[in-house]
Amino acid sequence: MPAPLRERADVSLRTAARELGLRPREFELAVQIEEVRTVPGPADRTRRVHRKEVERIKAAPGFPGALRERLRVMGVREASALLDISPSRCARLARAGCFGPVSFYVNRYRTVVWLYLAEELRDFAENNPQLLAGRLPAGLRAGLEAGADHRARRWxxxxxxxxxxxxxxxxxxxxxxxxxxxxxxxxxxxxxxxxxxxxxxxxxxxxxxxxxxxxxxxxxxxxxxxxxxxxxxxxxxxxxxxxxxxxxxxxxxxxxxxREPGRGPAEGRTGSSGAASGEGRPHxxxxxxxxxxxxxxxxxxxxxxxxxxxxxxxxxxxx
Known part of the structure; x- marks a missing residue:
């Protein structure tokens, strides 16, 4: 393949973010949740994005609005409004591990504020309506009373x-x-x-x-x-x-x-007689x-x- 075509086969993360119209933190999240698939880059292990991957995302229905919606994150108050439950119940469900955060930030009070994917919250509500009203199951209540908090572990x-x-x-x-x-x-x-x-x-x-x-x-x-x-x-x-x-x-x-051709059985074994014979060397x-x-x-x-x-x-x- 000619050199110019090889150079266009993949792009840097920054270039991919710009072409997809995503802000840096949005693109970081897209990579983390694999909305944007990356490939190994040069020897320094910097990852890159195939040109075909960028084109695939841009050609998807609803781009770019649909992509941004899949990357939409929210704190517990907005999440509770989406689930139509109280913020305290939403926080308890998160601590119990019913759904996990995708990101977080630290506010000025050194408090970790967890963020959740709106799409995952909607999936949770659809599949677990029984957890959105009434008393929580005994197992969840017991874990919460014992101080369980699975948010950091899930992240x-x-x-x-x-x-x-x-x-x-x-x-x-x-x-x-x-x-x-x-x-x-x-x-x-x-x-x-x-x-x-x-x-x-x-x-x-x-x-x-x-x-x-x-x-x-x-x-x-x-x-x-x-x-x-x-x-x-x-x-x-x-x-x-x-x-x-x-x-x-x-x-x-x-x-x-x-066993490479041209190498003798003792090649590379220098030093004492024990080293030359292989004595003392690990199997x-x-x-x-x-x-x-x-x-x-x-x-x-x-x-x-x-x-x-x-x-x-x-x-x-x-x-």
């Missing part, structure tokens, strides 16, 4: 799901699972320092932070971190499964490299890839644009 799950679907391999999938675990949990889950360094190098960016005060950044960081034993245990389970698959996939590749089936120096104890590292840290007292949530 994290949505984002991790997006990153795992976009992952190029099992190492990237594992990095998405690991990104919501704090340093102590990750060290216990992945004792090998080289593997932890590899996961950090592949970590996804959960949020683009623009001109945020330090106090606001702190709240954003907290929302991105798994909390509660059940959620942490779930991500550790998924991380273990992805790591096992990633390690197993690299064993055949290492074996094939060792390929148990060897683990090393992608950097072992992690050393110290301050919590920043994951992507945000530092991973424990929830701080005084952080409230709304919606």
């Amino acid at each position: 994290r799950g949505r984002r991790v799901g997006q990153f795992t679907r976009q992952a190029a391999d099992h190492w990237e999938r594992a990095a998405a699972r690991a990104s919501v675990l704090d340093d102590a949990v990750l060290a216990a889950a992945v004792p090998d320092g080289g593997e932890r360094a590899r996961l950090r190098a592949l970590r996804p960016c959960f949020l683009e932070v623009r001109n945020a005060a330090e106090a606001t950044r702190d709240v954003l960081e907290d929302v991105c971190l798994a909390e509660g034993a059940e959620e942490i245990r779930w991500y550790r389970f998924l991380l273990d499964a992805d790591l096992e698959t990633a390690r197993a996939a690299e064993v055949p590749a290492a074996a094939c490299a060792a 390929p089936a148990t060897a683990r890839p090393v992608a950097g120096p072992p992690a050393t104890p110290g301050p919590r590292r920043r994951w992507s644009l945000l530092r991973r840290c424990r929830p701080r007292p005084g952080v409230r949530t709304a919606g």
Whole structure:
């Protein structure tokens, strides 16, 4: 294919947003909920949009109004009006996990304000009319009385799901699972320092932070971190499964490299006689890839644009 055609095969995220008539935050949301499908970009892992994808969206019935409606988000008060219920009942349903937020912002009081997709709210109302009137089911009431609040967990799950679907391999999938675990949990889950360094190098960016005060950044960081034993245990389970698959996939590749034509059995094994004979070297089936120096104890590292840290007292949530 000629070079000019290759250059027109996909476009940058900014160009796609401009051609679709979407503001930056609208386009970010469109990508996150996969209304706009992206593809891997250059080596720096910046994603791009196929030209055919842009044309597909522009040719859809009702564009651009229908697209904007699918991206419409609202807080709890507007959501309660849409569902024709009280704001308090709407908030209780959200905390119980009946529907999940798609986005959020932090207001001037350091309160997390959750935002919900209007389209998902309408689907919920259509499929669950029994939850919009009368007493809530006993199970939901018991969970709420015990302090259940699934909003942050539902948002994290949505984002991790997006990153795992976009992952190029099992190492990237594992990095998405690991990104919501704090340093102590990750060290216990992945004792090998080289593997932890590899996961950090592949970590996804959960949020683009623009001109945020330090106090606001702190709240954003907290929302991105798994909390509660059940959620942490779930991500550790998924991380273990992805790591096992990633390690197993690299064993055949290492074996094939060792059998490449022109390489002798001792090629690349220099040093002591034990090293030359292979003595003391791990078997390929148990060897683990090393992608950097072992992690050393110290301050919590920043994951992507945000530092991973424990929830701080005084952080409230709304919606």
